[in-house]
Amino acid sequence: MPKRTDLKHVMVIGSGPIVIGQACEFDYSGTQACRVLRSEGIRVSLVNSNPATIMTDPEFADATYVEPITPEFVELVIAKERPDALLPTLGGQTALNTAVALHEAGVLEKYGVELIGANIEAINRGEDRQLFKEIVAKAGVRLGLEDPSALVPRSRVCHSMDEVRETVAELGLPVVIRPSFTMGGLGSGMAHTDEDLERIAGSGLAASPVHEVLIEESVLGWKEYELELMRDRHDNVVVVCSIENVDPMGVHTGDSVTVAPSMTLTDREYQRLRDLGIAVLREVGVDTGGCNIQFAVNPADGRIVVIEMNPRVSRSSALASKATGFPIAKIAAKLAIGYTLDEIPNDITLKTPAAFEPTLDYVVVKIPRFAFEKFPGADPELTTTMKSVGEAMSLGRNFTEALNKAMRSMETKASGFWTTPDPDGATLENTLAALRTPHDGRLYTVERALRLGASIAEVSEASGGMDPWFLDQIASLVELRAEIVAAPVLDAGLLRRAKRAGLSDRQLAALRPELAAEDGVRTLRHRLGVRPVYKTVDTCAAEFEATTPYHYSTYDSETEVAPSARPKVLILGSGPNRIGQGIEFDYSCVHAVQALRAVDYETVMVNCNPETVSTDYDTADRLYFEPLTFEDVLEVWHAEDSSGKAAGGPGVIGVIVQLGGQTPLGLAQRLKNAGVPIVGTSPESIHLAGEPDAFGAVLSRSGLRAPAHGMATSYDEAKTIADEIGYPVLVRPSYVLGGRGMEIVYDDATLRDYIGRATAISPDRPVLVDRFLDDAIEIDVDALVDADGDVYLGGVMEHIEEAGIHSGDSSCALPPITLAGSHLAQVRRYTEEIARGVGVRGLLNVQYALQGDMLYVLEANPRASRTVPFVSKATAVPLAKAAARIALGATIAQLRAEGMLPPTGDGGTMPADAPIAVKEAVLPFKRFRTPSGKGIDVLLGPEMKSTGEVMGIDTGFGQAFAKSQAAAYGSLPTAGKIFVSVANRDKRGMIFPIKRLADLGFEIVATTGTAEVLRRHGIACEQIRKHYESGEGADAVSLILGGDVALVVNTPQGSGASARSDGYEIRSAAVSVDIPCVTTVPGAAAAVMGIEARIRGDLKVRPLQDLHAALRAGE
């Protein structure tokens, strides 16, 4: 059944900003889909508000709309583009929900747009809990099972707390609570007690857009499996991959350690899952495309329960694609336009069709990456609500190898077993006790329990049902550890066994202190000739020849790295997503690959993040799915360099470390010392920019201002510095990055408190004390610098919030909206001085603060920054591509001549009528609760907390800001009640914005102090008490929770730590009912401009291709 000829124009919806539960896997799937559709000659229109995605690069679609993914804006795009069909299954739950909303609003019908890849009925059957239960039972009947009702947990859908209580009276506790139509398990949880029940079911009802939760029988502790399936319109179905969770039921699959293929099922049991999966898929009626089904299996008797299905491409399907080499999203797109599986060739073998089931001759392990340290109050227990912010995957020829590789891919403090000391006072008893609560890094606890003498049965019981087979594998490592510790010498045989079990040099060094650390182990290992080989992911366990060099390391006898004489460039990726290092860095790495491929380098990608475009085997010439540790990277370099030289070529001529964020940057110096050619900014220059004293010297040589600062190792020293430079001061540990542990301190008491809390202070690890510039405007600059010291200002971004909020969490505008020409000239001069002083070759990001007319340098990072994709999209200049070329010797002049950079001018000279782009950060507060179930605070500070970002772009700031808010949080209100409660120091600044809102017809509700000031300025407002003030009527918090407020404006009273508590209840109430919450004066002013733009109704949509053509033409 060949391709449909009636589809000439297909619209694709992306997934918007990166949030917990919906990350860059949808950029990977969306990019693949766009590529496939265009290669079939179909016009593609795309809507996605996330500028840091590859899919929104203008070359991936015919018309790219970086616009909010809301029914309102998507309808505008449909009206303008008039596509034949909409493909909603590749943009996660966001795209699917938007498609359903458009259908229900009659928009699709009105414009004659066909939904492809899914139909509304199938979506509803998959998503609606009650319908799905019936579907599963029908599937059981179809298979002729004796008791089809046993295929689902006993359960009931409830719409009120009364119904919830009634249901639990029948089922008994514990029960699982699952809200309908939320993504990533948001709002779901397990209730063990009545209190849990009230809390979780209450917020679940609120989180569900249809106010519906499912209460179901607990299958806690059962084995958990997932199948990834694909179906074509001829009803051919294949299972792409089976995934088994090491963490049993009770932990969200996104937060579980998972393994592919399944390890502990016989064929009979596996085929039962397969039969059931296929029967459910058919019964749901997913016409074409990918789908994911989750099962729980009772380890005692094998009873199977079907948990849920997603009738779309998911995070698991991205994992399955990377795990097997079967590109689910790509195939799903082909199926959606009419192909059948047998008509599509297998990408990797080319000779065989996609109508088959991949078979693996390796083991894949995925481990989630958490960020609890960023959210101090949050409950770190792992539950059925997903909390992880990223993941790493690894491949090995056995489970322990894959597991150890995945553990060291995490880039956490511990880099695999034994690399950090056991917690103080660890005993068998308290270790087993700790296992009872699922937590981040639970496998470390498992290993410790086994090492301290627990039996496999004890650990299985304490961990709530981890399969003994997995535990035995970890026990084998404990035994191997004992052998390694006891061996008189580490001989080749034992070393080889250790490496085959996946142990890193660093782990071995921890066990053999006499070997002079990791370097000593490596030297010994190389001397004994124990080096990894590289195998290929080929979908077929070597049955057919693979044409795609997608490799992983292992310690086996034969390597499959093909010799090549072309000059090679290694690009190091950014590892698992975490807060502060996410998709933006992957974007830059992918751009480097594209730019270098275009000029005929052989590009070699190294990364371990399965969600990304960079780890799509179609991206680089060669892909190594490897941890980004020194050892693993050095071995890849060696394999590529030596095979290249053996083929008579130059081998690896350069390794690019400056595009993948902190991860590769941290390896630069050691790699260089080991003889690896680092290209771009040298490790020495990277160090220079990061070392306060050395960087201070660079600044003072050029006469550039920086806030006064000092370093302290005690409170007394810190106080002396603070007295000298004056409060407020910004304090932070010197040994961490990304704003971790950074605070603004206004007085001695808080300073003393901070130093007291910063436990790890020592002479080598002092605390940095900087003068904090109050009420300053923060400015971010991304620039390119070439070997001649020529500087190209990529973009100058003006933050909307004042300095003091981490740049990753602030919203900003480009071009700057209030800076004078003289300021820009100063920014240019400063940037040029820093570029030359540090010796940058490639990208440079500088953060400035402008206080009055005084410009201060806050910090400089000689690497790709988080804002590179935003700037590239807003200015139509591919900065990361240019940086990659510069790293390999091109000059800015050359790149201007080639057309990669504009012939004249730069991002500092944008025309006055250039469109304004606003970047807004997206924060994950809604995901986290304190252990007592309260929301956590939403206040922003110098420590970054956002998971992603959106871009709003339009002709004016108001419109662009309104779009950014709509994309990030939902549209700003145009009418209704606004609750205002601001700190004394902000009262003056709030008068104008609040008055304007009142004039626009909003009702103002304010707390006592704020209301007094507003009334004095003639603003009518209703006064309301704070929740802790006694009195009559509703308090502020209950007013907000009651859903009567459209916008909250709340700035924290006081300063320092006390600011955190004030208004906390108000802000978390706003988060829990999902309304915008403004916490700064400039934020309020911006919101007013956005609201005005909405009221005027002049929000238009315009494709990036148009904007870029106009920008380029204007130059």
Place this chain on the structure above:
Amino acid sequence: MKRRPAILVLEDGRTFHGEAYGSVGETFGEAVFNTGMTGYQETLTDPSYHRQVVVQTAPHIGNTGVNGEDDESDRIWVAGYVVRDPARISSNWRADGGLEDRLAAEGVVGISGVDTRALTRHLRERGAMRVGISSVEDDPAALLERVRRSPQMVGANLSDEVTTAKPYVVEAEGEHRFTVAAVDLGIKRNVPRRLAARGVTTHVLPAGSTIEDLLATGADAVFFSPGPGDPATADGPVALAREVLARRIPLFGICFGSQILGRALGFGTYKLGYGHRGINQPVLDRATGKVEVTSHNHGFAVQVPGAGDGAVVPDQVIQTEFGGVQVSHVCLNDNVVEGLRGVDVPAFTVQYHPEAAAGPHDADYLFDRFAELIEGRKNA
């Protein structure tokens, strides 16, 4: 646990080092690889692997132990077993023992710790070949000598070595509808089980049975089973199949049974480079245009006129002395003939395993087709 060293030597001299697995000793056979990720117990007990040394491409083997339900015959048949990472413990609620203990108890010599992927790639490039495994010999050259003296698979007649000594009956489940006489050339237990589920009583008969033996069971139809060896040597079963065809008795065959039908119709059979052994093979049913994911275990295939060497098999009816015949199924990976269907005779066969075990159940409908064929004949 420290294991005894072992070596694996292929007839072209390539040598792999590993550790003894299962029984200590020495063994020879044809080296073949199986790509299934589940179902090692079914594979080991499948008589079609008689005289073959099976290389498992899935790295972890033995995780679920062995149980009393999943054997496909009453013993392990493989001549030797090659794995990368054997399980140290069994974990499954149905397990009643460990795999390695079972291998040792049945005297199966194996080797573990081998770069099975390198070995598989070698077999893919050079074709299936003889192999020796030894945990008692440490000189590869000496073992190679013995490998080269071991028997070849081409020309091997193995049916008599695997067939049942005496006839036995597998009763229908529920209401009895039909009786089938199954010629046991290495039958798997799941075949009569799948037939029984459709109301078929199966009389399993030894390989040397005559047409009279078959008819004596009162059979409504005849089944030719899967099994090991070179079909070119199966003169007895081929002659028997011709008798069945001549009498227009409904006939169904699987795997070796399909090759028997092919030869009975006058087609040739040939040895594939490295065979199909796995549970993920896509087969196109030409009648419906649908693809089924199927279980395969064959080193030989039927040669129809106008096909071969990866060329697309002709779709038209081929005339034979028993009337028109069509190629009903082809493997989408390499266009190998995977099924034959008589246009004028009530006979059809498939080269793959609709009974699965191990493998997907996509082709289970073929047992329904068999039942319909029998019913049609009965009514006619």
